[in-house]
Every structure is written in C-alpha cells, then in structure tokens.
Amino acid sequence: MRAVVLGGSIAGLLAAQALTDHVDEVLVVERDRLPEGPVRRPGVPQSAHLHALLSRGLREIEQLLPRFAADLAAAGSRVFDFCADTAIYNPSGWGVRFPSPLKIHGASRLLMESVLRERVRAHPKVVLSTGRAVVGLVGDTTTVTGVRLHATPAPVDADLVVDATGRGSRADHWLAELGCPPVPQAVVDAHVGYASRQYDIPERHSADWHACYVQLAAPHRPRGAVLAPIEGNRWIVSLLGVTAHRPTRAEDDFLDFVRSLPTPAIANALTEATPLTPVVTTHTTGNHRRYVELAHSQPTNLIRLGDAVCSLNPVYAQGMSTAAAGAALLARCCRAQRHGTDLARRFHRQLAHITDWAWQPTTAGDLSWPTTEGGPPTPFQRLIIRYTHHVFAGATKSPHVQRSVLDVLHLLRPPRSLLAPSTVTHTLGSHLRAPRTGAHRG
Ligand SMILES: Cc1cc2nc3c(=O)[nH]c(=O)nc-3n(C[C@H](O)[C@H](O)[C@H](O)COP(=O)(O)OP(=O)(O)OC[C@H]3O[C@@H](n4cnc5c(N)ncnc54)[C@H](O)[C@@H]3O)c2cc1C
Known part of the structure; x- marks a missing residue:
C-alpha cells in the first residue's frame, strides 16, 4: 500500500x-x-x-518522533519556560510570571x-x-x-x-x-501585517526575561511585537500591526515602530543589538x-x-x-x-x-477589530470578547488565571476551560486584589 x-x-x-x-x-x-x-x-x-512551537505541538511531535526535542536542543535551540521567562504585555498589562512546565524551544x-x-x-x-x-x-x-x-x-x-x-x-x-x-x-481576516529581522544578542544584554511579547489589543493597541532567542545567539524580532499599522520593510521604520509600542522593553533590548538580516514582511495572515x-x-x-x-x-x-x-x-x-x-x-x-x-x-479575538473581514462578531462571540478582557486583566494578577490562559494558548486545554468555576472565581477575585508581580527589568 x-x-x-x-x-x-x-x-x-x-x-x-x-x-x-x-x-x-x-x-x-x-x-x-x-x-x-x-x-x-x-x-x-x-x-x-x-x-513558536507551543507545548501541545511539541508533545504531539514527540509522540510521532520521540527525542525530537532533544535533537532540536542539540541543533542549537534555547529551551526556556514560556510562563516564567516570557514577559507578556497583554491587553491589560504584564502577565504574572512563575515557574511552569510550559517549555518552549527558541529556534x-x-x-x-x-x-x-x-x-x-x-x-x-x-x-x-x-x-x-x-x-x-x-x-x-x-x-x-x-x-x-x-x-x-x-x-x-x-x-x-x-x-x-x-x-x-x-x-x-x-x-x-x-x-x-x-x-x-x-x-476571518484581521489584516495583520508582519515585519521580521534577526539581531545578534549583545554581550551586555541583561533582562529578567528570555522572550518578550507585546500583544495586539483591540481596539486601542494596533501595534505589537515579539522578540525571542533562536539558535546562534540571535534574536528574532517580529513586528505586528493591524491594517494601517502594518509595519513596512523599510529598515529605518523598524526601530521607530518598536519605539512606538506601549512599553520600551523591546526597544531597550535592541538599543545595542546589531541587525543581521534585512526586514522581511508579509500580509498573508x-x-x-x-x-x-x-x-x-x-x-x-x-x-x-x-x-x-x-x-x-x-x-x-x-x-x-x-x-x-x-x-x-x-x-x-x-x-x-x-x-x-x-x-x-x-x-x-x-x-x-x-x-x-x-x-x-483566534477568530473571536480577531473579530474584536471593527476592520476585520468576516465579521461582525455574533452576540455569543461578543460575550466571549468581553469576558476575555476580564481574563486578561486577571492574568496580570492571578497565577491561576495566567496559567489557564497559557494552557488555552498552548492548546493544552479547550477554550471553554476559561469558564471553569475556579478560573471565573480567580478572574473576578483578581479585580479586587492588588497586582502580585509585574515588575521587570529591561
Ligand atoms: C508570518 C507567519 C508567522 C507564523 N508563526 C507561527 C508560529 O509562531 N507558530 C506556529 O505554530 N505557526 C506559525 N505560523 C504558521 C505556520 O507557518 C504554518 O501553520 C505551518 O507551516 C503549517 O505547515 P503546513 O505544512 O501545513 O504548510 P506550509 O508550511 O505552508 O507548507 C506547504 C508545503 O507544500 C509545498 N507545496 C505547495 N504547493 C505544492 C504543490 N502544488 N506541489 C507540491 N508541493 C507543494 C510548499 O512548497 C511547502 O513546502 C506562522 C505563519 C506565518 C505566515
């Protein structure tokens, strides 16, 4: 056969x-x-x-190809804890960070x-x-x-x-x-554009994260970016922009875009970094x-x-x-x-x-932009979008909520798990508490 x-x-x-x-x-x-x-x-x-290869993806590949993660690490990937070592600036602020089993290969x-x-x-x-x-x-x-x-x-x-x-x-x-x-x-197309380039990681770089992710947030934050380590002591930086904010391939615009983000974390990291590649863009997203x-x-x-x-x-x-x-x-x-x-x-x-x-x-998130093709959101999706705002706010304060969000992102648990009574309770409870963490260097 x-x-x-x-x-x-x-x-x-x-x-x-x-x-x-x-x-x-x-x-x-x-x-x-x-x-x-x-x-x-x-x-x-x-x-x-x-x-980024998420935890679910790595787990499924390992089922088919045992020791794939070891091979990837031997080839030069940098393994880190997605929850503890990634500074995530979500729509409400910095997500809380703490040790987790969510390992990710920077490659x-x-x-x-x-x-x-x-x-x-x-x-x-x-x-x-x-x-x-x-x-x-x-x-x-x-x-x-x-x-x-x-x-x-x-x-x-x-x-x-x-x-x-x-x-x-x-x-x-x-x-x-x-x-x-x-x-x-x-x-469902939110018309997100990408622009990416690689940098040499400067010897003097110091921050309390390995990767930094400034998320897009409808409707007020149409620009975001991700910086992550890859093999060869390099960073890859991808800029994200919605519709009129889609980044260009002009090299001069790259750092201007990074500086326009609502947090200087990535701009600070790139101050002394040397670009290694031209800027590459795509709108096919x-x-x-x-x-x-x-x-x-x-x-x-x-x-x-x-x-x-x-x-x-x-x-x-x-x-x-x-x-x-x-x-x-x-x-x-x-x-x-x-x-x-x-x-x-x-x-x-x-x-x-x-x-x-x-x-x-993914589609509920994308439909929160009024410019998204394939909309408008259904009443149920509107409800999900509103609840998700609360969940993101909870993830800046409650480790339980942050872990629930990351488990859904990593496809380890279904989206409906965010409606589990414990997550709802922590989400609502976190609105009444002061932030636990959020401070970070870099
Ligand atoms: C900007 C961008 C960033 C992304 N970031 C991530 C990320 O962080 N994490 C993640 O998990 N995914 C990410 N993705 C998605 C990821 O690239 C795809 O989901 C993944 O590659 C799916 O793989 P695939 O094999 O289905 O398709 P592809 O990787 O697109 O491969 C299709 C293959 O088919 C071949 N092919 C096409 N037509 C023919 C033909 N007629 N005959 C023979 N061969 C043909 C092509 O040459 C190619 O090798 C990203 C995608 C984009 C566009």
Whole structure:
C-alpha cells in the first residue's frame, strides 16, 4: 500500500511519519528542491518570521518522533519556560510570571523544519521526491487513485493521499475537476501585517526575561511585537500591526515602530543589538477554514491536514501545533481503521474538534477589530470578547488565571476551560486584589 503526501513541510513531514506504521511506502511530493540544513526556500516564505512551537505541538511531535526535542536542543535551540521567562504585555498589562512546565524551544522555523526533515527522511519507508509540483488528482468523487505532477505524463498511483500543501492548497480546485461539490469555507481576516529581522544578542544584554511579547489589543493597541532567542545567539524580532499599522520593510521604520509600542522593553533590548538580516514582511495572515467534515461526497482516501485545511492568524502561534495534532490524530485513525470504512470522514470529523480549539479563540479575538473581514462578531462571540478582557486583566494578577490562559494558548486545554468555576472565581477575585508581580527589568 502506498500513501502519497503532497507538500514536504511541517504538516507533510509529520503526516508521512504518522503513516509509516500503516502503509508499505510513503512518497512525499514537494514542489521545492529541499535543502540540506536550515536554509530558506520559496515554498515556505513565512520561515523568515518568528515561529513558536507551543507545548501541545511539541508533545504531539514527540509522540510521532520521540527525542525530537532533544535533537532540536542539540541543533542549537534555547529551551526556556514560556510562563516564567516570557514577559507578556497583554491587553491589560504584564502577565504574572512563575515557574511552569510550559517549555518552549527558541529556534528558527528553518531549524525546526530541518531537524524534522532529517528525522523523517531517515525512515526507510519514506521517500522524498523534491522539485516536483502536484497539479491535480486522479479518481472520482469517492476515491482518489493517483496524483498528477507537473510535466510528467503518467500519474503517480496512490492508495491514500494527504494534502499538506499549505495555505495556498489547490485541492478544492482539483476535487472540483473530479466532480466533488465545494467544501464550505470561512475567512476571518484581521489584516495583520508582519515585519521580521534577526539581531545578534549583545554581550551586555541583561533582562529578567528570555522572550518578550507585546500583544495586539483591540481596539486601542494596533501595534505589537515579539522578540525571542533562536539558535546562534540571535534574536528574532517580529513586528505586528493591524491594517494601517502594518509595519513596512523599510529598515529605518523598524526601530521607530518598536519605539512606538506601549512599553520600551523591546526597544531597550535592541538599543545595542546589531541587525543581521534585512526586514522581511508579509500580509498573508488571515484565518481560513475549510469545513471538510461538512462536505458531501469527498473521496474516502483523501486526507487534508495543516494549513491546507485551516490556516490561522499566526499571532497566536498555533499553526504548527494544530498540524502536529492532526498528524498524530491521523496515526490514531489509521490504527483504528477497519476495512471498508471511510477513513477521511472519521479523520476530518475528529480533526474539527482539534481545529475548534484554535479557531474559536483566534477568530473571536480577531473579530474584536471593527476592520476585520468576516465579521461582525455574533452576540455569543461578543460575550466571549468581553469576558476575555476580564481574563486578561486577571492574568496580570492571578497565577491561576495566567496559567489557564497559557494552557488555552498552548492548546493544552479547550477554550471553554476559561469558564471553569475556579478560573471565573480567580478572574473576578483578581479585580479586587492588588497586582502580585509585574515588575521587570529591561
Ligand atoms: C508570518 C507567519 C508567522 C507564523 N508563526 C507561527 C508560529 O509562531 N507558530 C506556529 O505554530 N505557526 C506559525 N505560523 C504558521 C505556520 O507557518 C504554518 O501553520 C505551518 O507551516 C503549517 O505547515 P503546513 O505544512 O501545513 O504548510 P506550509 O508550511 O505552508 O507548507 C506547504 C508545503 O507544500 C509545498 N507545496 C505547495 N504547493 C505544492 C504543490 N502544488 N506541489 C507540491 N508541493 C507543494 C510548499 O512548497 C511547502 O513546502 C506562522 C505563519 C506565518 C505566515
């Protein structure tokens, strides 16, 4: 039995690994020529921007690839405690910090992908076919039997196909060619822009944090930024701006933007830091979900995974983690698969729950901007937005609330867990107490 995975990035590589126990051969077809090591390539332009791998993502990858975290650390990532060592300036102020098990690897997206690629490439059942673009599918509305490649007359035969071609997936178009009805879709786009560059960490730098995150906050704070350490004693800094505040790629504007933030923490850190790269920008950040689980008449052996099924506003850093959770789910579904049952339908129904954990808070947060495409928020979303303001305020005072917020951010607990009686009590109680911490240097 042969599985063909379309796209050899995070979702594609993890899907390939997930399938190794269940098929005889996994062929990964990637449009780019994949480099050796952490080198930029055209198919993943987002790799120039800060990428945080959340706790859930790391946990799911470790399930598929034990010792991945150790490999990443050996390759140079800087491991730190997301809760204790990240200064988070949330919409209400500095979040409280304290030791937690939420470990995070400060590493470039390029490094994470290259460590993953080498691990998956080493599996004897996996073949990476690079420099080949997929241009269509072969089959009918019930079964895909192969994949068409650019400038290759004969299709590649497949018993199972996984679309992991990312945000720009053409699978809807390919399926329409086979006669499949369209899949319901939703777009919620807050029109967030990114501008990123790397810096040498100055020897004399001193602060009581390893990473600093100034969050966007509707409607009064349309500018934010994240600074985090990566391999090679470098910082990556990503600036975030909404609509008219989207940062430009002009080098002179970069520090001006940082100085315009409501806290000088990142500007102070960069005062003596030397830039190592040009400024790279992107405006491709909207939330786009394809509700494959609701579609009628989809092939039973076509799986859609990662950004190809749901791409999220990256300010919440959940894309790689949802892709990893989806790949681990694929392994579980294959294990439980019985002959003749619809693997794709079962997979996509379960994937929808994982996607919801990220989609619900992300889109509710984005809909708090009046300029967001896909709005206005429903009355229920308005309620969530108002409650979230209280939760953020609570997170500046109560460790319990901060931990609850971070658990939801890291996809360890569902968004509804913020409505647990203990969290509600701490949220309301924290309004009556003075701040516990919040002081920080830098
Ligand atoms: C600015 C920005 C910042 C981000 N920050 C974070 C973050 O902090 N944390 C996080 O978890 N996520 C982040 N993300 C999201 C993250 O990049 C994606 O969720 C993740 O890469 C999903 O991986 P994927 O494999 O689904 O898609 P991609 O990584 O986009 O990969 C798609 C692959 O398919 C290949 N491909 C495309 N078309 C074809 C074709 N026709 N034939 C063959 N191959 C094809 C491409 O070359 C590419 O290799 C960010 C995204 C952006 C834009």
